Amino acid sequence: MTTATTPTTNRQNTTETTTDAATPVEAMGKPESELRAVARKKGLTMRELAALMGVSASHLSQVGTGKKPWTPNLREKAMAVLGEVPGQGFVYRQRGEVNSESSYIREQARTMGYTMRELSDRSGVSYSYLTQVARGRRNMGVKVQASIESALGVAARVAPAKLANRQGEVVEGTDSSFIRETARALGITMRELAEKVGVSAGYLSQVSRGHRSMGVKLQARVEAVLGGRAKVASAQCPDIDRQFIWEQMDALNVSQNEVARRAGISSGHLSQIMNGQRSPSAVVIRKLHGALFRRSQDPQRVMPVAMKVLGWKKGERSGMVVHGARGRDGTARGGAVRVGGRVPWGAKVEYAFRAGYDGRGKVSVDHVVAPSCSALLMRPEPTTA
Numbered sequence: 001m002t003t004a005t006t007p008t009t010n011r012q013n014t015t016e017t018t019t020d021a022a023t024p025v026e027a028m029g030k031p032e033s034e035l036r037a038v039a040r041k042k043g044l045t046m047r048e049l050a051a052l053m054g055v056s057a058s059h060l061s062q063v064g065t066g067k068k069p070w071t072p073n074l075r076e077k078a079m080a081v082l083g084e085v086p087g088q089g090f091v092y093r094q095r096g097e098v099n100s101e102s103s104y105i106r107e108q109a110r111t112m113g114y115t116m117r118e119l120s121d122r123s124g125v126s127y128s129y130l131t132q133v134a135r136g137r138r139n140m141g142v143k144v145q146a147s148i149e150s151a152l153g154v155a156a157r158v159a160p161a162k163l164a165n166r167q168g169e170v171v172e173g174t175d176s177s178f179i180r181e182t183a184r185a186l187g188i189t190m191r192e193l194a195e196k197v198g199v200s201a202g203y204l205s206q207v208s209r210g211h212r213s214m215g216v217k218l219q220a221r222v223e224a225v226l227g228g229r230a231k232v233a234s235a236q237c238p239d240i241d242r243q244f245i246w247e248q249m250d251a252l253n254v255s256q257n258e259v260a261r262r263a264g265i266s267s268g269h270l271s272q273i274m275n276g277q278r279s280p281s282a283v284v285i286r287k288l289h290g291a292l293f294r295r296s297q298d299p300q301r302v303m304p305v306a307m308k309v310l311g312w313k314k315g316e317r318s319g320m321v322v323h324g325a326r327g328r329d330g331t332a333r334g335g336a337v338r339v340g341g342r343v344p345w346g347a348k349v350e351y352a353f354r355a356g357y358d359g360r361g362k363v364s365v366d367h368v369v370a371p372s373c374s375a376l377l378m379r380p381e382p383t384t385a
Contacts, residue, residue: 035064103134179208185374187286262291314347
């Protein structure tokens with residue numbers, strides 16, 4: 001009969017380590033008998049093992065815990081079913097509980113878009129029991145493990161796992177967060193984004209910086225509003241693309257003061273933005289976008305009727321093509337005008353609109369392609385690994 005101080009084993013690792021006297025037993029996870037551990041590795045519960053051996057489950061459990069001895073008859077039956085005769089000591093299913101970091105099961109469920117409560121519904125295991133099992137505070141039975149693995153499609157390991165949506169690399173006061181800058185490119189403030197997803201602005205700000213965990217449901221709502229992945233990562237605050245704004249002003253034949261008036265901001269504020277002295281907020285970017293790409297209130301144009309303006313970009317090259325001008329009858333008056341050459345093959349259209357003068361002598365614009373607010377920001381250069 002073996003003693004109760006056998007080497008501890010990890011459920012995932014086959015290597016054995018002896019327990020340290022300075023390590024409290026509570027930090028080693030929940031123990032189980034060697035007999036139960038061997039049966040579990042064979043995919044058997046203690047009740048199923050007892051049925052195969054032809055003994056009662058309670059008697060076999062007492063043998064496993066050392067309260068009753070191994071008889072020669074029981075040894076033969078255990079050898080026939082298990083291939084070995086386990087000792088009567090205790091082993092630990094993992095070396096430590098998952099405290100600070102997330103559990104492997106929780107993060108595997110997150111990758112599939114499940115919460116732990118949804119995983120418990122799918123696996124038929126209670127939510128509280130599942131969370132304790134994932135953190136190693138309770139033993140995971142054979143049937144429970146099979147149910148969880150069936151729901152996840154992968155092995156259900158009791159092990160720590162770093163949160164997939166939390167990291168400490170977003171530095172306070174220097175770099176902005178990825179979620180904040182993605183919202184800014186859409187002309188949305190963090191407060192407006194929080195209202196759209198149904199959380200507080202303070203909580204969303206902490207989530208975007210990795211100070212708090214982002215749940216699966218919240219992540220799905222944020223990604224739906226942003227139209228892309230919601231990553232918890234740092235992002236450099238982009239600068240305004242002033243050349244693009246100047247080209248758009250020239251195309252519309254409006255002054256900087258007129259753009260400020262249409263956007264509802266002061267001309268001094270816009271002047272500081274264009275001089276690089278201030279950085280526009282998401283609200284200002286949205287106002288500038290509306291002023292530069294708004295539809296004309298009076299679509300009735302007088303002359304020219306079909307002035308077409310198209311902006312393109314290909315790599316580091318960019319340009320604008322202006323094509324016109326034709327009269328109301330569709331015939332050329334003084335010949336067609338083409339400025340800017342042709343659009344190169346494979347170029348990306350930045351904007352396109354038809355312009356003319358309305359009956360009051362003001363520019364009338366009908367946008368064919370209206371880019372998002374991100375068009376006003378400098379696009380970061382692609383990094384080569």
